[in-house]
Amino acid sequence: FSRRTFIAALVAAGPSAALARAVGSQTAPATPPPPQPITGPQVALPPTDLKAPYPEAGKVNRLDPRLDVLIDADAKVEKICDGFLHAEGPVWVGGNNGYLLVSDTQVNHIVKWSPTEGRSVWLEPSGYDVGGVAWNPAIREPGTNGLILGRGGIISAGSGARAILRIDLETKKKTVLVDRYMGKRLNTPNDCVLGPDGSIYFTDPPYGLVNRNAGPDRDLDYMGIFRLAPDNSLHLLDTMTTPNGIGVSPDGTRLYSSDATTGWVMWDLDKQGNASNRRQFVARNVVMGGDSLKIDSAGNMWAATREGVTVFTPGGERIGFISSDQGISNCEFGADGYLYIASSSRVLRVKAKAKKLLFKVT
Template identity: 40%
Template sequence: MSAQAAAHETVGSIRRLSPALDAVIAPDAKIEKLADGFVWSEGPVWVKDGRYLVFSDVPANIMYRWSQKDGKSVFLQPSGYDGPPTKVFREPGSNGMALDAKGDLLVCNHGQRAITKLDLKTKARSVVVDRYQGKRFNSPNDLAVAKSGAIYFTDPPYGLEGLDASPVKELAFNGVYLLRADGSLAVVDDRVTFPNGVALSPDEKRLYVAVSDPNGPVIMAYDLGADGLPTSRKVFFDASALHKAGGPGLPDGMCLDTEGRLYATGPCGVLVITPAGELIGVIETGGPIANCAFGEDGKTLFLTADKTLARVHLKTTGLVW
């Protein structure tokens, strides 16, 4: 570890629930706090071309940039809603993000109620999709990009003041969607109460969706057919016991390593779960963690943890970084 990295304050702890975690995290691994002062940090994405991280502060309507060299700086403000003052939004900024094959940033934009595209060099923005059957989305939350260029994304009402009771909510459900590379839009699931984080398995035959419902905090798994839509759905991991025990947070953002292990934020912190659904460890900062993403050398897991940004060095390589 470099002298620069060693200078960061360490927080939290790593809880080992199985010897299988030894292949993931070294016994002496530490969680480093890199920056703080956020309202609710979210949506981290590592940009290899420039070696920096971008992430969101959703309520503050700011997108930040962080690098080991330069630290934290404002990258885009406003990151979402840019109109006159309004009481429509409870969280008006950008949320989950991902890079497309061209290196542009795809953004779940609460304030525009759309998936938007951001040119990282010019910061020019455009709308990718903002409606289903003529009705505006609620507030797109997170997304995953397939090798084909197709985009899976979730659309809960978290960006809207009043949530499901918002007078501007046009859709009767909170959906999980598939936007195909040809521009066609399909519903993956319209029965999930509060769909949140979303991720694809290494072979892209399984889709994971976090459900951030305190009355049913679970991670769903969908086996996908050749058309990209589910052939089956099941509860992959039930976080109810962790939530009832008082663990901070709910199922939220997630990512995978190349071996298919899921790093899913939820009650207590980042839950490390095998492809078979076994919880083998928890990365805990002491508070709720909204999302996580791999970066740097591919073995660094960045954590957007409430008011802070943190990282932990792992032994495994991220699927997307």
């Protein structure tokens, strides 16, 4: 952001500086150039060729003995790959010998990593892609964000595409599942989760746009919590001030979301996927910085926060956290027994006893 702020400051200062020169010399100022975009095609950072044994890059912090059944306090937090501008949406594909896919929201590609093959670019462009052009000056994050398994492939919260996408694992073909509500473009879908009936719940803030809340690029004047039903009908469940992560309880009766201004909230879900009875799950003053989240098979929440990955019990009690020296945005349980963590420019992993929540959707 500092680079963008610097460029924006130069753009803003340009006309004032030109006017000052004109007043001093009493000469007519030249026509100022048009403002330059504060975004553009982004280039990935050079990745490090990391191999086992991987360097340590964090720590498990035990606040309550109940954490012990989920993760060991002395478990090693390892850096397994890097080279991201902003790592997000990790998803594990396959069984114990599977692989990890990770979004780089700003570079507009998805990275693949496996213990045997290491790091490679799996899909590029992953999000915004119009007429062979993979960036747009109005879009801050042209790539995908949240990634989950669903509908026989990958379901993506397509920030750059401003849509919910399905990506075929074999052909890598992208299909738009939905990009409008009531005829208006979605903002920039941020995170998504699969419900027990195959519904896709997602958050839709404007964080992927350069202008974010203010600007001509938004069609919707609110940030929604949506449900995309199996028949592809789209339902607005609620609106929030600053939504981000989203999750569903193991019994399918609760929906969760993070909100940077209030903390974490939850709703009751009925059998049709309708949400009601919105209430606080964890207040913002417990820990700040709610980003994406995962619900494990026992109903615990693993939430990206200011302190790292914070673990909350199903009752909302904070029992521990995984800290690191870079910001953390998301996490994923792999079938290989590791928790994978998206952490700014890199991806971390740590052995965990907690298991991924998977619904058997027919």
